[in-house]
Amino acid sequence: MAATATVEKAVNVLLKWRDSQSHLQNPQLLEEDEFLYLIVSLKKIPQNRVNPMKVPLPHPLIGPSTDSAELCMFIDDRPKSGITKDAASKKIMSENIPITKLIKLSKLKTDYQPFEAKRKLCDSYNMFFADKRIIPLLPRLLGKQFFKKKKIPVPVDLKHKNWKEQIEKACSSAMLFLGSGTCCVVKVAKLSLGKKEIVENVVAAINGIAEVVPSKWGSIRSFHLKLPESLALPVYQAMPDLCLKIVAADKADNPTPMEEKQQVEDEEDDASHQKMMKKKKNKGRIHEVQYMDDQENIDNSNSGADIKDEIKTDDIPTKKKKKTDMKVKDKKKKKKVAV
Incomplete structure (x- = not known):
């Protein structure tokens, strides 16, 4: 508050x-x-x-206590409304209601169509009231000038008899x-x-x-x-x-055991996360490959004969060697049978 x-x-x-x-402004007549x-x-x-x-x-701000208060009210003069301008003016005079001008809905439609007429009407009165049954019709009839100057008519229930109470309550309110x-x-x-x-x-x-x-x-x-x-x-x-x-300064400098434990766990989690990221990066690495059409590799490499010398033929079983071994075994079996 x-x-x-x-x-x-x-x-x-x-x-x-x-x-x-005040002394810097030009004096006004009124x-x-x-x-x-x-x-x-x-x-x-x-x-x-x-x-x-x-x-x-x-x-x-406005009302009977103010000398220059000008209040205007729009009434519904349609046949089903049950209110006429003469009856409304008599009630205003008899109950001393602070309304200075009554305007019928039909007159508002005909006499206040031009923009200049609407602007003059807006500037002529301090506050506006209207029968709550015609409130939805007023924005189109009054125009933007009433909304810009915050002079939108205050709805009044004219079916009730407490006109004066409703109007005085509105006048004494923001x-x-x-x-x-x-x-x-x-x-x-x-x-x-x-x-x-x-x-x-x-x-x-x-x-x-x-x-x-x-x-x-x-x-x-x-x-x-x-x-x-x-x-x-x-x-x-x-x-x-x-x-x-x-977090207080002394508390941040001297953490509790629980806070130290939590800090260590956070550091371990960060370390494990970094290791996982490194493994993921190494998985997709492309190694260097030497191609046969690379001239430098061909010049620096050994001849085919040297490579054959380095490899022992005994260590590599071939199909021909297997066949000769089988023939030798067959011959030995035949000699034993002949004997």
Whole structure:
């Protein structure tokens, strides 16, 4: 969990940086409130979803307490919806619901087809709401501008009577949009609040996001705080998941008997493995062969007569010698018989 002291230091640094940059910027006719953003980095890519996750904040960014809050709501005026614009406006007026503009689905299809009309509509209001039954139809009707500026309409169940409760809960929450990546940005505080209120919002946002995302704190990699044009300051960083074996220096110098035995066995295994590799290498060796057509071998070799002299004829039995021995034996037998 992120410590409150760390968040306070990051907020103080960002506020000092903003004060130092204020005199360098050109003065604006209409002052706009700046926001503080929380960058959430996850370990894995989450499942993509269009509807945002609501993270409650102690000090709301928009709502009845803010003077310049402009809220717009899209209603379903199809015949089967059972809701008309007149009935919805009467309910808003009677219950003092903070909605400044109602737009019917049919008017959204006809009057806001051009890109310029969609861009102007996106910039005209701080937050958008819509009947949850028409949420699947809105991405095609609103265009990319609403998704780029994180102004996707928040679904509201208009069948129930607690319209005000649903809208005020959404206004007092930070909207977490889980996209197709591991990093997302959440608007958590505005600089018009006090320093203590900003810190409370940031801490509540960090703890709330960790409870909402899948696997909770196990899927959080880091949290960073930043202003629109400032650097991102880290306020939380998870430890790496690598399991490393750390051996102390004294233990490595003085191994135990079991470790010495294991070391000797490893060395013997390495030696036997090297011997096997050498045998395999020697098996396929090609020896030198002298061929008869090699001129040098012919010149240096002895003549055929010399080779015959070296070999004794008595040691080599031949077919002719065997035949003469048989004839001699036959003659001796005949002489004995004659006698």
